[in-house]
Structure formats: structure tokens, C-alpha cells
């Protein structure tokens with residue numbers, strides 16, 4: 340007689356042992372379109388490494404263990420260090436070794452920004468915490484390379500593809516990580532309220548200063564240096580490079596008070612720090628600290644869009660793979676009409692985020708150099724905050740919906756979807772929260788009339804004679820042509836941002852995606868049933884089969 344009560348049936352493992360790029364025809368197609376075909380072999384190798392069970396396990400372990408603050412060594416000397424699980428370092432080694440972080444600055448080939456974006460899109464599907472130090476380090480590069488002396492000191496170390504976790508002075512290290520420090524207790528969005536002071540060493544004109552004060556959020560606090568905003572004796576704000584070690588070989592007085600106990604992003608350390616006359620070296624012009632750090636923030640905002648797009652893709656892939664196998668009421672979930680509506684909607688949202696994120700990345704490339712493309716500059720200035728608000732918010736909703744496709748299995752900690760869900764809100768909060776992004780868009784529309792007009796003209800061209808898009812575009816005219824009452828606009832800033840982003844996504848899909856995707860997006864986002872929960876759509880308006888096949892081919896196409 341068999342006494343066993345333990346049998347397992349109709350349980351579906353998460354998708355593993357796949358090349359994350361091979362199962363994503365849309366990403367491959369858009370990379371080729373953007374001139375990044377040369378990067379595909381490397382990205383396939385990276386997608387394969389990331390898609391392994393072992394890498395997913397490392398991601399789970401790095402998050403479960405989390406960082407631990409070590410303020411003192413065994414004999415009581417301050418070290419203000421953070422200890423990480425070895426899997427955190429393994430993931431950073433993988434990330435940095437693949438080279439996407441430095442690629443936009445180390446490589447001159449067209450498509451370099453799209454290729455770098457793809458690296459982030461792949462990595463972010465498996466582990467998001469490691470993207471934080473990578474993003475801050477990458478984003479500091481355009482700021483630091485403006486200063487020849489600083490670049491001569493740091494440039495090679497920033498572009499180096501090795502991960503060096505050692506806690507040593509910068510001069511002793513082949514490669515370094517950087518962070519940023521703006522947010523203080525009394526305010527994060529309003530950087531002008533910063534109270535940390537910088538007292539120049541040896542005369543008012545000196546670029547060296549001693550910093551006193553604090554930062555309330557200081558992610559990756561054990562990075563080799565941070566760019567920090569502080570107030571000068573003249574009352575203005577300047578930006579300073581504050582390393583862990585001073586030039587005289589002593590530890591710099593950056594005291595890590597504690598680490599935040601965060602909702603998500605748990606593999607990554609975010610500290611609270613105090614500066615006890617910490618040594619800093621000014622970056623950028625005196626009194627221009629906010630524009631200096633904002634150049635860095637603009638780049639980090641692009642990466643927030645990419646990171647959230649990656650989360651959306653990760654949720655979609657696992658949801659679809661699960662629904663194709665899991666049976667309910669006698670059929671796989673993916674064959675149930677209502678589940679198909681949900682999955683198709685998630686697929687539309689995911690590709691809309693993808694084309695937007697890649698267009699933005701391309702704009703960063705085309706806006707570089709002595710003759711920047713004016714449309715690219717317009718995209719960079721106007722669409723960065725708009726996309727940051729929209730995509731990061733949509734990722735939160737999408738994470739909850741993708742989790743639910745797995746039912747209770749999605750809600751338990753063994754599921755990668757649970758971690759993804761906890762991770763999702765952070766991109767919306769940091770680097771400029773939602774409202775701040777909407778207000779930034781409004782400010783830019785008001786100040787940068789020529790850029791707004793260029794964007795509007797481009798969107799008009801992209802709408803063609805599609806009546807639903809044409810109507811949406813005409814409704815945006817007052818915004819882009821400076822005919823907006825600023826007093827009324829502020830309360831509507833989210834509404835305006837939403838309209839602009841949806842239109843931009845529709846135009847991009849119309850130009851660059853298959854008809855099923857473009858038409859599906861327009862029908863569901865510009866029709867009578869817009870705005871609501873995922874799956875609340877009329878499937879008769881969609882080619883659901885085509886959408887699901889593109890989102891996750893049943894048989895992945897052969898690799899390049």
C-alpha cells in the first residue's frame with residue numbers, strides 16, 4: 340500500500356536556462372534598427388549567463404543576505420565599511436565585465452547607447468540592486484570628463500571592466516565605483532535646501548574643501564567616492580568629489596551612521612552618512628552645484644527608465660511562461676480568454692516601455708558631440724523626466740499584475756516575482772519622484788520653446804493620418820507651443836505627462852513595431868476604455884496570438 344500523501348502536479352517552475360536576448364525578438368529587432376547589431380553576440384552571451392539558474396540563485400541570495408554595516412574593526416578603529424554576500428560581488432563582476440556600463444563613453448560606434456541600454460535591460464531582469472552602483476558610476480562619467488585633471492586621474496579607472504571591491508585609496512585601485520549624495524533629512528526634491536557646508540581649504544578660491552553635515556540617503560556608501568552637493572561660504576551650492584580615502588592616505592571622515600532597512604533593493608546598501616570635515620574636491624564651477632549634479636541625475640533618470648522596463652519584461656516573461664503550462668479548469672491559463680487579455684495588455688505595455696527607453700537612450704547618443712541633433716536634445720530634455728515618471732509608475736502596476744498570473748506561487752518569497760514587486764517602486768521614488776518629474780517636464784516645456792516645438796513637429800509627423808493619434812496630438816498643441824497657463828498647468832502636470840508619453844509611445848510603435856503591436860496599443864490606449872486595470876480591454880481589437888508570440892516565442896529563434 341502506498342502511504343505517501345506528497346505528490347506534486349500541475350506545478351510550473353520559473354523559466355530558467357534561457358538566453359534572455361534570444362527569447363526577446365523585439366529587443367533584438369530594435370537593436371538592429373538602432374545600429375547596434377555589432378553588439379548582439381556579446382549581448383547574447385550576457386543574456387545566456389544571466390538566464391542561468393545559478394545567476395538567478397545568486398540574485399536571490401544577494402538580496403536575502405543583504406549588506407551589513409561594519410563601522411569599526413576588531414580593535415575599535417572606524418572603518419565605515421559595508422560587507423556584502425559573495426554573490427553580490429559575483430553579480431557586479433559579471434555586470435562590469437560585460438562592459439555595458441562604460442560602453443557609451445569608451446566606444447565610438449553608432450548604436451553604443453542602445454547597446455549599453457540593452458545590457459542594462461538584460462541585467463535588470465535578474466538583479467536590480469547591482470544596477471544602482473553601476474548607474475551612478477556611469478552617470479558620473481560625463482560630469483567628470485569635463486574636467487581634464489579629474490578625468491586624467493579617474494577616467495581609466497571608471498572605464499575599466501574589472502570589479503575591484505577592495506577598500507583602498509583610489510590611486511591603488513585599477514577600477515572604482517562612484518555614488519551621489521544630494522538628499523538630506525529636511526528635503527530631497529528641493530536640493531536648494533541642502534545644509535551641508537563646504538569650507539575651502541587655504542583660501543576662498545581653493546577647489547579643496549572640508550565638508551560638514553549629513554546626507555539622509557547615500558546609496559552604495561562604500562563606493563570609492565561620491566559626488567556631493569554642499570553649501571559654500573558665499574551661500575551657493577557646489578558639487579564635490581568626496582572619496583573614501585583622503586589624498587594623505589588617511590580614511591576620509593565620511594561616517595556611515597546606519598544602513599536603511601528598505602522595502603526592496605535589498606542587495607544594495609543605502610546609507611545615512613555624516614561628514615566630519617570630510618575632504619572634498621570641487622567638480623564643476625563654484626556655485627553651480629545643482630546644474631553639475633543634475634547632469635549626472637539626467638543620466639541616472641535614463642537608467643531608471645531602463646531599469647523599470649527591465650522589471651516589466653521580467654514579469655511578463657515569467658507570467659507568460661507560467662500561464663502556458665499551468666492548467667486551470669481543464670486548459671492552460673494562456674488559453675483562457677480573460678488571461679489572454681491580461682497577458683496581451685502586459686505585452687503591449689512592455690514593448691511600449693521598450694521603444695520609449697531605447698529612443699531615449701538613442702537621444703543621449705545623438706545629443707553628444709559638437710553638433711548635437713536638436714531633436715535628440717529635445718528628447719533628452721523633455722522626454723527624460725516624462726518617461727521616468729510614466730515607465731517607473733507603470734512598472735509598479737505591471738509587477739503586481741504579473742505576480743498575480745502566478746497566483747499564490749507569485750506571492751511567496753521563493754518566487755522571483757515577489758522580489759520584483761518589492762523592487763518596482765524605487766525607480767519612481769529616487770532620482771526625482773513622480774511629481775517632481777512632471778513639474779520638471781512642465782518647466783522644460785515653458786522654457787525650451789524651440790525644443791518643445793521640435794518634439795511636437797516630430798510627433799505630428801509620426802501620427803500621420805491616424806485619427807485617434809491626430810486628435811491626441813492636436814490636444815497637446817498648447818503645451819508644446821507655449822500657450823499654457825502656468826497657474827493651471829501645475830495641478831495637471833501628471834495628466835500632461837501621461838498624454839505626452841502615450842502619444843510618443845504610439846508614434847514610436849507605429850514607426851518601429853509590427854502592426855499588431857502598434858494597432859493594439861493605439862486601440863487600447865486611445866480608445867473608449869483607456870486607463871484602468873490591465874486586461875480590461877476588448878480582445879476583438881487585438882491580434883492576441885501575434886502579441887503573445889512576439890512577447891515570448893514558444894520556440895526561440897536561432898541566435899545571431
Ligand SMILES: Cc1cc2nc3c(=O)[nH]c(=O)nc-3n(C[C@H](O)[C@H](O)[C@H](O)COP(=O)(O)OP(=O)(O)OC[C@H]3O[C@@H](n4cnc5c(N)ncnc54)[C@H](O)[C@@H]3O)c2cc1C
Pocket residue numbers: 518519520521522525526527528529556557558559601604609765768769770771772773774775778
Ligand atoms: C532606496 C533609495 C535610495 C536612495 N539613494 C539616494 C542616493 O544615493 N543619493 C541621494 O541623494 N538620494 C538618494 N535617495 C533619495 C531620493 O532621491 C529622495 O528620496 C527623493 O529625491 C525624494 O526626496 P524626499 O525623500 O526628501 O521627499 P520629498 O522631497 O519630501 O518629497 C515627498 C513627495 O512630495 C513630492 N513633491 C515634492 N515637491 C513637490 C511639489 N512642488 N509639488 C508636488 N509634489 C511634490 C515628491 O514627488 C514626493 O512624492 C534614495 C532614496 C531611496 C528610496
